[in-house]
Amino acid sequence: MNVEKLKSAHKLLSEYKYELGKIDKGYTNRTLYVNLSNNEVKEKPVTQLMKDKFIGGKGFGLWYLWNAVTPETKWNDPENEIVIAGGPLCGITQYAGAGKSLVVSLSPLTDMPVDSNVGGYFGPLLKFSGFDALELQGKADKDVIVFIDGNTGTVRIEEAPLEAVDSHVLGEQLTEMYAKDEADKRNIAVVSAGTAAEHAYVGLLNFSFYDVRRKSIRLKQAGRGGIGSVFRDKKIKALVVRFAGVKGNLNNPADQGTLNRTGIKFHKEMHDFDDKQNRMRQVGTANIIEVMDQYDLLPTHNYKFGSHKDTYKISSKVFTKKITQGMADGCWYGCSMSCAKAVDHFELKTGPYKGQKVIVDGPEYENAAGLGSNCGIFDPDAILELNFYCDTYAIDTISFGTMTAFIMECYENGILNKERTGGLELNFGNTDAALELIHRIARGEGFGKIAGLGVKRMKEIFIREYNADPDFINDIGMEQKGLEFSEYMPKESLAQQGGYGLTNKGPQHDEAWLIFMDMVNNQIPTFENKAEALHYFPMFRTWFGLNGLCKLPWNDITPENNKYTDEPAKIPEHVQNYVDIYNAVTGSHIDKYELIRQSERVYNFQRIFNIRMGKGKRINDRIPYRAMGPVTVEEYLSRQERYDGQLKELLNYDTEGKTTEEKMRTLREYRESQYEKLTDAVYKRRGWTMDGVPTVEKLKDLGMDLPDVVEVVKKHI
Amino acid sequence: MIHVNGKEFPWEDGLTVAEMLRRKTYTYNKIVVKINDVVIPNEQFETTVINDGDDVKAIHLLAGG
Numbered sequence A: 001m002n003v004e005k006l007k008s009a010h011k012l013l014s015e016y017k018y019e020l021g022k023i024d025k026g027y028t029n030r031t032l033y034v035n036l037s038n039n040e041v042k043e044k045p046v047t048q049l050m051k052d053k054f055i056g057g058k059g060f061g062l063w064y065l066w067n068a069v070t071p072e073t074k075w076n077d078p079e080n081e082i083v084i085a086g087g088p089l090c091g092i093t094q095y096a097g098a099g100k101s102l103v104v105s106l107s108p109l110t111d112m113p114v115d116s117n118v119g120g121y122f123g124p125l126l127k128f129s130g131f132d133a134l135e136l137q138g139k140a141d142k143d144v145i146v147f148i149d150g151n152t153g154t155v156r157i158e159e160a161p162l163e164a165v166d167s168h169v170l171g172e173q174l175t176e177m178y179a180k181d182e183a184d185k186r187n188i189a190v191v192s193a194g195t196a197a198e199h200a201y202v203g204l205l206n207f208s209f210y211d212v213r214r215k216s217i218r219l220k221q222a223g224r225g226g227i228g229s230v231f232r233d234k235k236i237k238a239l240v241v242r243f244a245g246v247k248g249n250l251n252n253p254a255d256q257g258t259l260n261r262t263g264i265k266f267h268k269e270m271h272d273f274d275d276k277q278n279r280m281r282q283v284g285t286a287n288i289i290e291v292m293d294q295y296d297l298l299p300t301h302n303y304k305f306g307s308h309k310d311t312y313k314i315s316s317k318v319f320t321k322k323i324t325q326g327m328a329d330g331c332w333y334g335c336s337m338s339c340a341k342a343v344d345h346f347e348l349k350t351g352p353y354k355g356q357k358v359i360v361d362g363p364e365y366e367n368a369a370g371l372g373s374n375c376g377i378f379d380p381d382a383i384l385e386l387n388f389y390c391d392t393y394a395i396d397t398i399s400f401g402t403m404t405a406f407i408m409e410c411y412e413n414g415i416l417n418k419e420r421t422g423g424l425e426l427n428f429g430n431t432d433a434a435l436e437l438i439h440r441i442a443r444g445e446g447f448g449k450i451a452g453l454g455v456k457r458m459k460e461i462f463i464r465e466y467n468a469d470p471d472f473i474n475d476i477g478m479e480q481k482g483l484e485f486s487e488y489m490p491k492e493s494l495a496q497q498g499g500y501g502l503t504n505k506g507p508q509h510d511e512a513w514l515i516f517m518d519m520v521n522n523q524i525p526t527f528e529n530k531a532e533a534l535h536y537f538p539m540f541r542t543w544f545g546l547n548g549l550c551k552l553p554w555n556d557i558t559p560e561n562n563k564y565t566d567e568p569a570k571i572p573e574h575v576q577n578y579v580d581i582y583n584a585v586t587g588s589h590i591d592k593y594e595l596i597r598q599s600e601r602v603y604n605f606q607r608i609f610n611i612r613m614g615k616g617k618r619i620n621d622r623i624p625y626r627a628m629g630p631v632t633v634e635e636y637l638s639r640q641e642r643y644d645g646q647l648k649e650l651l652n653y654d655t656e657g658k659t660t661e662e663k664m665r666t667l668r669e670y671r672e673s674q675y676e677k678l679t680d681a682v683y684k685r686r687g688w689t690m691d692g693v694p695t696v697e698k699l700k701d702l703g704m705d706l707p708d709v710v711e712v713v714k715k716h717i
Numbered sequence B: 001m002i003h004v005n006g007k008e009f010p011w012e013d014g015l016t017v018a019e020m021l022r023r024k025t026y027t028y029n030k031i032v033v034k035i036n037d038v039v040i041p042n043e044q045f046e047t048t049v050i051n052d053g054d055d056v057k058a059i060h061l062l063a064g065g
Helices: A001-007 A048-054 A058-068 A123-130 A167-178 A183-187 A228-232 A256-274 A281-296 A316-322 A367-374 A380-393 A397-412 A432-443 A447-449 A453-467 A470-476 A494-501 A515-520 A529-545 A574-585 A592-613 A633-636 A640-651 A660-686 A694-702 A707-714 B017-023
Strands: A011-017 A030-035 A040-047 A079-083 A101-106 A113-118 A134-138 A144-149 A154-159 A189-193 A205-211 A214-223 A236-242 A344-345 A357-361 B002-004 B005-011 B031-035 B038-042 B053-058
Touching: A001 A167, A011 A040, A030 A154, A048 A058, A048 A592, A058 A079, A058 A101, A058 A113, A058 A134, A058 A529, A058 A592, A079 A123, A079 A228, A101 A123, A101 A228, A113 A529, A123 A189, A123 A205, A123 A236, A134 A214, A134 A236, A154 A432, A167 A189, A167 A205, A167 A214, A167 A236, A167 A380, A167 A660, A183 A205, A205 A228, A214 A357, A214 A380, A236 A344, A236 B005, A256 A574, A281 A316, A281 A367, A316 A380, A344 A380, A357 A380, A367 A397, A380 A397, A380 A432, A397 A432, A397 A447, A397 A453, A397 A470, A447 A453, A453 A470, A494 A515, A494 A529, A494 A660, A515 A529, A515 B005, A529 A574, A529 A592, A529 A660, A574 A592, A592 A694, A592 A707, A633 A640, A633 A660, A640 A660, A694 A707, B017 B053
Parallel strands: A030 A134, A144 A236, B002 B053
Antiparallel strands: A011 A154, A030 A040, A079 A101, A079 A134, A101 A113, A113 A214, A144 A154, A189 A205, A189 A236, A205 A214, A344 A357, B002 B005, B031 B038, B031 B053
C-alpha cells in the first residue's frame, strides 16, 4: 500500500486550529461545525438547554438538525446535516458498551430524521479530541477527507482524489496514512461509506477501530436510513480522527469510585453467566438464529413464514465454528460483552475482490436472517459474502435483506422477470442472483439502480411501470415510512406490530422488541398492558442513544437473582446500574423515573420533528398487512390450524364450510381492527392526540414546550 | 387442566416442569418458571411436579436485538 502517493495527491482546502480542552463530567461543552460548501470550520458552545433537554447523542443530533433544516429541505440539499455525537457516558471504559456514536440526518429513504447507533472508536476519540458532536453541513465539489487531530488541536479539510471508496480498503489506507507508526494505529478511527452509497438510498456508514491482535481495521455500521448516501452526496470520502492517550478517567467523572464498582459488578456477571446464557462472547447476536426459528419468528421468504427446515444450516453453531474464537472482540475499550465477532481469512468468490481473503465483521443475527432465511438462502458462506459486500459497499444489511426478499417474491409472482431484472433469476434461494444483484447495486447498474432505492420506491415503480397490483404490492412490501422492516416476524404479536409501527424512524426493533413478552409469555394481554410496554421500553431504549451506550449489556446478560424481581423483563438491577453510572459521570441525581423522562423529552421532540417534515402522524404509523397476518392462501394454509383456531376462539367464527379466502378476509378485518385499537391505546398512554400528535399539555409536563416546538404542534391539533 | 402463561394446557399425573417445557417446545435457555407465583430453580425443573389446577408462568427472558 503506497499511502505516500495517495497523500501527495491531497490538497489542503482549510485548516483550523483549536485549543485543547478538558472534559468535565462527561461533556467537553463544545461541538465542531464543518461546512463543506465553503470549508468553514468553527466551534459552538454546548448550551445548558442542550444538556437539560437533549442530554447528548441523538438528542444533540436532532436539535442541531432541527435548527439546520426547514420543512422543505430534502436529504440531498446542502442544508441537510450529518451529526455524529456520543453523549455524556460515551468513552467511559469501566462499563460495557460505552463507545457508541449516534448519527442523525435527514434520510433519503424516509425524508425525515433518522438516527443510527454505531460502535467503533470515532465517537469516543472525537470527544477526547475536544468535541461533544461533529456537525457536517454543505456539499463539497470534489471528494474530501475531514481530519481531526485531537492531540495538536487541528482540523483539516483535504481534497482526496486517489483513495479507494469501499470501506475495507479505504479504512486501511487512512489508518496507515494518519498513524505515526504501528502502535499509533489504535488511535485512529475512520468513518467511511462505499461505492453503493453513490447510487443507492440505503447507504450506510462504517466506523472503524483498529484491531491490534489482527493488525487490521474492523468495521461497525451505522446502518439504518441511508446516512451513507447523504455522506457520499456531500462528497465526503472519509472522516478521520486521531487521539493518542486514551485513559479510563478522561471523562473526568464526578464519582470515579461508583463508576469502577458498577463496572466490576457487571464484568463479573459476564464472566460467570454468559456461557450459560446468551454466549455473546462466542457468537454475538447470532446466538438467537435457531431460537427465532423454533418459535416461528425467523422471517423466511419475505416474512411469509417464521421457520424453515434448513435453518440448521445457518444456526449459531455453524457460525460459532466460522468465527475466530478467543479474541477480545469489543468495539470499545472495556466491553466485556465483546460481541463484535469476525470471521477471518474468508475467501471471496465473487465481485471485484474475488479471490481475496478478508475479515467479515459478523454475522449479526440480522444479517443471517435478512441475507439468509428471508431470501431463502441457507448457505452460511453466501451469507458471509453478502455480509462483507454490504459492509464494504456501504449497503445496510437489513434493508438489503428485506428489499431482496421483496424482489424475490415479486419475481415469483411475475411482477418481475428476467427482462426487467437484466437477466437475474431472482427466485427465493438463488444465491448467485442475490450476489450479482449486490454488485449491480454497487455499480448503480440496470435493475441494481432500482433495487438500491429501497422497497418504497420499488413499490411505486412496479405499480407505475410494471402494472403490478397495488393492493398486493403494498401488502407484501415490508417497509413503513420508507424504511425496511428489520428481521423479526411480527404476525403473531400485536405488541410487536406496534413495536415496529408506532415508532419514530420506522420499523426498526431498537425501540421495542416485545414478541416474547406478548406472544409467548402473555405478560401484556390487554391493550393497556401493551400500551404501557410500548411506552416504557421505547423510552428506556431511547436513553442509550442519548448517552453513547449500547443496548446489549442491558438485557443480553441477566443477574442471577433477576428472576426474583418484580419486573424481570426490565432487568431492574441493570436499570439501576445505568442510573448509577449516569450520576457517577455527570454528578446528577436522577432516578429511574427521571431517566425515562429524559428520553420522553427527546422522543416527543423527534415525533414533532417528523410532523414538521410532513410525516409522523397516524396515517404514517400504518403497517403493511404482511406484518399483521397472512396475505396469501399459501401463508394461511401453512398455519391453518393456528388461524382456524384463532377465528373460533377469538371471534366465535365457524370455519366449517368456509373457503380459505373467506377465512382470510375475516381474520384480516379482525387483525387490522386490533392494530387500530392498539394505536389508540398507545397514543393515549404517550399523551398524544388520536392523530398521533403530542399535546401542548404533554410538552409542558415534560418541560419541552419550546416555542418552535409548540408552534408546530398547534398547527396539527 | 393447568394454565401456562394464562392459557389452558392439558395436565396429567406426574407432569414435571421439564416435561411441560418440552411439550410446549419452549427451548430457550433463559426461562423463569413460576408455579402459583413461586419461582422454581432451574435445577429442579426435572423433579418438580405440576399439580392439576396450577397456574404456571414460563417467562422467557428474551428482549431482542
